[in-house]
Amino acid sequence: MDSDQEEQQIERNAGRERIPPQETYETKVEVPDEPDKLFSFHKLWIFTGPGFLMSIAYLDPGNIEGDLQSGAVAKYKLIWVLLMAHVLGLMLQRLAARIGVVSGKHMAEIAYSYYPRIPRLILWLMVEIAIISSDMQEVIGTAISFYLLSNGNIPLWAGVLITICDTFTFLFLEKYGIRKFEAFFCTLIATMAVAFGYEFVRSKPEAGPLFTGMFLPWCEGCGTQQFLQAVSIVGSVVMPHNFYLHSALVKSRKVDRTRRAKVAEANKYFFIEAFVALFCSFIINVLVVAVFAVGFYDKTNADVRYQCYNNTNHMPEFYKKVFPNNTDPAESDIYHAGVYLGCAFGVAALYIWAVGVLACGQSSTMTGTYAGQFAMEGFIQIRLPTWKRILITRSIAIAPTLAVSYFS
Template identity: 50%
Template sequence: MGSQPDFTDEEKASESNRLLSAASIPPPKSLGESGPPVALEVAYESSDKLFVDDFDYDSETPPPFSWRKLWRFTGPGFLMSIAFLDPGNLEGDLQAGAIAGYSLLWLLLWATIMGLLIQLLSARVGVATGKHLAELCREEYPPWAGFLLWVMAELALIGADIQEVIGSAIAIQILSHGVLPLWAGVVITASDCFIFLFLENYGVRKLEAVFAVLIGTMALSFAWMFGDAKPSGRELIIGVLVPKLSSKTIRQAVGVVGCVIMPHNVFLHSALVQSRKVDQNKKGQVQEALNYYSIESALALLVSFVINLFLTTVFAKGFYGTEQASNIGLVNAGQYLEEKYGGGVLPILYIWGIGLLSAGQSSTITGTYAGQFIMGGFLDLRLKKWLRALITRSFAIVPTMIVALLFNTSEATLDVLNEWLNVLQSIQIPFALIPLLTLVSKEHLMGSFRVSPILEVCEIQ
């Protein structure tokens, strides 16, 4: 035993006072929070994550496939697939069909496949690291690069949100027989952030169930339209299998790619997969989660591809080669459909309106979700959920309201704006894709789940 140092009474009193003073300093509080501080911004608190049965094991080899486990992992991929079905996609689909006929269906297929590969990498980053892409960009890139990526992500999100909110507003205008103007529809749609917060309080599975209903509504609506239109099966198959592109359809082709591969969706999916409890220190658990998420994402995007295919072929059959083809957009598509295919038992105008409303509402809610992850991850904001949702919603609603007021009486201009917003998404893709490909190849982040160095040249030191 070593001898203890001797302290005088004054030294002991001084040391005691110092320790008491240090202990009395209150810990820093998070912005907007009144409770204890949160160390870091996270996608989901541990208490909010869904526990998957029979998932707590140490083996590096995943157990055999289980339908029950697949069901438990089903959800994030379908929320991610909403971005493949938003009003911007519907705009791209109907214009591609009306102007290019069946000739761009192959591009829709391959854009969806490419989108799936990107989303699988996004899920891989989220599951393997336990962090989403925005968080990793903040940690791995220098401040100036992180700020640039955040600005670009916000611009892409605002562009997508304008389309989504305007799409919902158009649907509300259709279903209200024109009683509600476009700006009123925007105000109604803006309340979706509070609907989102309400649903989120009931757990992630309830939120996912609501999205399943909305996707089902879209599928039913556009399948009904497909049945009414009766497109050519032969031309559909040729369009899917035979690549064809002309100089007259370049803008529509770029729009198809831009509206299918959404930059903000790359950030979103890496966060959504963290809604299930996975121990990143257990290789077998990570691998099994990736396996189930891959299956689920593929199924979700197969559904989205079929829905987009329905819509494109309906407009290809009805309007390709006609004088109206270049004038069709989200605003007047319902009227053109009714003139072409008639009313029927349930007028096709209202079927279109229901499908468009489902697309708009579901995508605006996921846009709110994505906005929270993007802003919170890049800026490390620790805010209350309602405050963070309100801030991220305002980023999109303010410019959307301006658009609604300016273009309320100009249908043609609004449709052109929507088309160019799809092109904007194409331009923004590299600002999400390059960080994703760079980070997924970093061994210190991904460990054994890294992919081969894809874009090391793009790493910013």
């Protein structure tokens, strides 16, 4: 029995006939049939896009908060964990992309063919829970950025509601073609790089300890707090629903799967693109770790409060009172991070930080929506319009988030 017959037998045992690959994209990017070369920048450009969309999951507000807390509790000592998490992520993303390229199906579609109904539904529910949980921190991160940009005039609960409308607006870009849609996401990544790069330059971290922490897999003097932070770094970087997303995104390229050489070529360029995208993601994450290793490590609330009142920063008065006058470790979250930057480097640093966080929240929110859409289409064979998908997942995510933001 050959492999094709074995696959058909597995599908019959699972209680259903083989389903053809779904047309995830109405139009696909044409891949020119050029003579085979070892490497071509033109071909790389054709395949560039899915990897950068995938890499946004490595740059969501949860990752940013994990980065700044890593700098606050361990300085540069856990950057090697961040590096290893990105390497692990690259290996797994490569496998996910290969599945999509070789089979023409994404992971959820393949699961539909190979799993019986009950395990398949359980898998789908697990993916949906992961997406909704991720969506909650993306929503609150976006709401915090609106709060900072408006100097508190847009309360958190209002920012949460705004995220519903603006996500619908950005998703209309898909109508202009997949390449323009991908370019928009890349613009958001560039916005993060510029915003966090500015904070990095202003902070002036030490290069020696930073590179030591990046390549020396050791954490001298670390305890339970640092260990838990290392675990949270891996958990925030490697997210399972992102593999479903990546395996579907690669279907946007029109690969001739009847020719083995073309499949191998697509796998090669998708891997190179994923490597470049995750390298950029890693650098952006390191920028955030370094900034708050300087700003929060071994600092108390009183230390930061002193900077707020004694630096010439033009900060609104209410921001200067955010950090309490006590000797507890400096509070480290996205909101307090923005206030610290404004106190230390001027109010412009606060607004630039908020713009970077806004780019994180908006981009990761949209990719989460697509991951959920692909999972639903594959696992249970239901295809919803994008706006309905947003309405369902965002409503579930917003209900608890809105309650927390309103009463906090």
